Amino acid sequence: MASHSASKRKSNSEQLIWPRDGNFLWLRAVLDKLTFAKLEHYLYVSLVYRTLNSIVVNTFFNPDEYWQSYEVAHHMAFGVGVKTWEWKEEWAIRTYLYPFVLSMIFRLLNGLGMTHYNNYIYVVKVFHGVITACIDYVSICIASHWFSLAEKKREKNTKALIQQRTKKNTIIAFVYLCIVSNWFYFYAMSRAFSNSVETLWTMLALSCHMSTNEVVLPWHLFFNWHWLFCVSLCVMIRPSSVLFWVVVVVMECVHSTKVWSHLKTLEWRVLRRVATAVCLAVAFLCAFDSYFYNAKKLIFTPYQFFKFNILMQGADLYGVHPWHWYVSNALPVLLLTMLPMLLFGVWMQCRYRHFAVMQKYVHIVGVYLFFLSLTSAHKEYRFLLPILPLLLIVCGYGLFVFATQLRNVSSSLRTCFVLTLFFVQWVAIVFFCRAHQRGAISVVEQLAQEMLSLHTRYNNSNNNNNDEYYGHDWSHIRVDHVVSCHSTPFFAFLHLPVDTATRYPNMNYFDCSPHFLQFLTRHYTQTWFLENKTKQFLIFYYLLGGDGCPSSSAYLNHSAGGIFNNDYAIKARVCPSCPHYVIVENIHLDSLLEVMNIRNCVYDVIGKHINNWFDGQHYLLLKYKRPLNATF
Numbered sequence: 029m030a031s032h033s034a035s036k037r038k039s040n041s042e043q044l045i046w047p048r049d050g051n052f053l054w055l056r057a058v059l060d061k062l063t064f065a066k067l068e069h070y071l072y073v074s075l076v077y078r079t080l081n082s083i084v085v086n087t088f089f090n091p092d093e094y095w096q097s098y099e100v101a102h103h104m105a106f107g108v109g110v111k112t113w114e115w116k117e118e119w120a121i122r123t124y125l126y127p128f129v130l131s132m133i134f135r136l137l138n139g140l141g142m143t144h145y146n147n148y149i150y151v152v153k154v155f156h157g158v159i160t161a162c163i164d165y166v167s168i169c170i171a172s173h174w175f176s177l178a179e180k181k182r183e184k185n186t187k188a189l190i191q192q193r194t195k196k197n198t199i200i201a202f203v204y205l206c207i208v209s210n211w212f213y214f215y216a217m218s219r220a221f222s223n224s225v226e227t228l229w230t231m232l233a234l235s236c237h238m239s240t241n242e243v244v245l246p247w248h249l250f251f252n253w254h255w256l257f258c259v260s261l262c263v264m265i266r267p268s269s270v271l272f273w274v275v276v277v278v279m280e281c282v283h284s285t286k287v288w289s290h291l292k293t294l295e296w297r298v299l300r301r302v303a304t305a306v307c308l309a310v311a312f313l314c315a316f317d318s319y320f321y322n323a324k325k326l327i328f329t330p331y332q333f334f335k336f337n338i339l340m341q342g343a344d345l346y347g348v349h350p351w352h353w354y355v356s357n358a359l360p361v362l363l364l365t366m367l368p369m370l371l372f373g374v375w376m377q378c379r380y381r382h383f384a385v386m387q388k389y390v391h392i393v394g395v396y397l398f399f400l401s402l403t404s405a406h407k408e409y410r411f412l413l414p415i416l417p418l419l420l421i422v423c424g425y426g427l428f429v430f431a432t433q434l435r436n437v438s439s440s441l442r443t444c445f446v447l448t449l450f451f452v453q454w455v456a457i458v459f460f461c462r463a464h465q466r467g468a469i470s471v472v473e474q475l476a477q478e479m480l481s482l483h484t485r486y487n488n489s490n491n492n493n494n495d496e497y498y499g500h501d502w503s504h505i506r507v508d509h510v511v512s513c514h515s516t517p518f519f520a521f522l523h524l525p526v527d528t529a530t531r532y533p534n535m536n537y538f539d540c541s542p543h544f545l546q547f548l549t550r551h552y553t554q555t556w557f558l559e560n561k562t563k564q565f566l567i568f569y570y571l572l573g574g575d576g577c578p579s580s581s582a583y584l585n586h587s588a589g590g591i592f593n594n595d596y597a598i599k600a601r602v603c604p605s606c607p608h609y610v611i612v613e614n615i616h617l618d619s620l621l622e623v624m625n626i627r628n629c630v631y632d633v634i635g636k637h638i639n640n641w642f643d644g645q646h647y648l649l650l651k652y653k654r655p656l657n658a659t660f
Contacts, residue, residue: 272396
């Protein structure tokens with residue numbers, strides 16, 4: 029009887045939340061599945077969902093996903109991998125903290141004998157799927173805190189209390205639905221970005237902040253060692269996150285009604301605690317990075333990061349955007365159809381002020397976006413990942429009010445809008461996670477399969493040899509990447525079962541590191557010449573010794589053929605061998621084949637992978653067409 033009466037009370041309370049016209053029965057059925065009595069259940073669901081999420085995402089988004097994580101970690105674990113200019117001692121703008129964790133995963137897999145390249149890729153993917161699930165869970169905990177403050181009044185009316193709790197649980201279910209359905213969250217959060225790890229520590233620090241929220245003075249935050257630890261790690265991994273925490277502390281002071289009259293309570297022990305935390309973090313980071321950089325002097329990567337990106341304006345070399353770009357471009361792209369719900373949620377909160385904590389964080393995010401827009405002209409979508417969960421919480425609240433409380437708009441119109449909202453998000457998820465920019469990954473996967481097939485064929489023809497590593501040597505194979513720098517994954521996605529780094533194939537790519545002429549620039553690098561003077565650069569690289577191929581000199585007579593202005597002989601370097609494999613972008617294919625024909629290198633196209641569905645960009649894998657008597 030007690031169970032029956034409890035379910036009856038719940039049903040009555042739900043009738044007070046949901047409209048009675050029946051148009052939202054499908055949405056109510058979905059939310060019933062996402063409404064849990066304990067918040068821990070959201071973590072269990074997210075662990076399964078985000079593991080699948082991390083495996084499903086198999087497209088190229090940003091080079092840093094591979095060249096600042098996989099590649100550096102692979103070099104730390106096996107001595108094979110390319111460290112880009114950011115990891116050179118003269119720049120040193122990246123910390124080794126994040127790649128070190130990934131290198132430990134690589135070492136563990138190697139110790140377990142899981143040496144297939146897919147193991148290294150997918151275990152790291154699952155690891156980041158777990159990180160994303162933790163972000164989901166902490167976001168739900170924060171949302172629960174935002175929307176449960178009214179419960180502290182402990183309504184004496186049991187019916188009112190049940191309705192209040194049901195309303196909170198329904199809002200949380202809406203929030204979770206927005207989090208798991210947002211296309212950019214699904215697309216980017218589970219990737220191997222330091223921004224994803226930054227988001228985790230940001231949300232954990234905010235949850236510690238929530239637990240300290242009862243303290244009346246904002247600097248009491250500094251008494252919370254958990255908060256200090258999370259913020260310190262966040263800043264060490266991504267120094268740019270310091271701006272967010274400065275805004276949080278300042279806005280706490282602005283919102284506090286007693287801060288100005290209680291300045292005398294800012295005791296020396298508060299300053300001592302902050303100084304202790306800062307000194308410990310700086311000392312640890314200096315020692316850690318100086319060791320891995322093998323530097324003769326102490327290296328403090330946050331300062332190097334600030335020096336390059338702000339003082340030298342080095343970030344501007346990678347793109348400059350107007351100051352309003354985050355609001356006018358990034359937010360509409362990140363949220364798509366959820367943007368109206370964000371604006372509606374902000375408007376409802378500012379108008380009715382139901383949830384004070386949410387209103388405070390709306391102000392914090394707004395101020396942070398304003399100052400983030402002004403501090404750097406270089407802007408990227410992934411830089412907003414740390415605040416994306418907060419935005420989606422507000423979206424969930426706006427969707428809740430729109431679907432259940434807004435009675436002056438017809439239910440049919442609201443139903444149509446909600447269906448469109450989620451349909452567009454899932455179409456974007458499928459397209460961007462499975463199709464768009466897939467070619468950059470699939471061409472390297474095909475190359476890895478080619479390497480393993482060579483190993484298999486070689487072993488089958490030499491199966492009488494007793495040497496364990498006989499045939500495990502790819503060092504005689506040369507692979508050239510005739511694409512813009514960092515356009516594809518590299519050694520980490522080509523992990524081979526070898527005992528030393530010297531057995532890996534010779535992999536070449538075109539450099540695009542910033543350098544000084546009269547000022548800091550990325551012009552006149554190999555990639556710049558490839559993109560702006562393709563034929564001339566390929567002639568220099570493959571015919572005039574630009575690739576460093578040891579060879580004798582010879583004179584080649586060649587008619588114009590669209591390459592030279594006149595028929596004449598050039599002194600070219602005749603390389604004794606041709607690259608065995610070439611990854612080339614389709615716009616460079618004709619120029620490359622013309623130059624290779626001069627060098628007497630003939631290739632077959634063994635793979636064509638569409639990359640960009642908007643401009644028709646393809647990546648092609650070429651294989652050297654050997655003479656019959658050649659030894660490969």
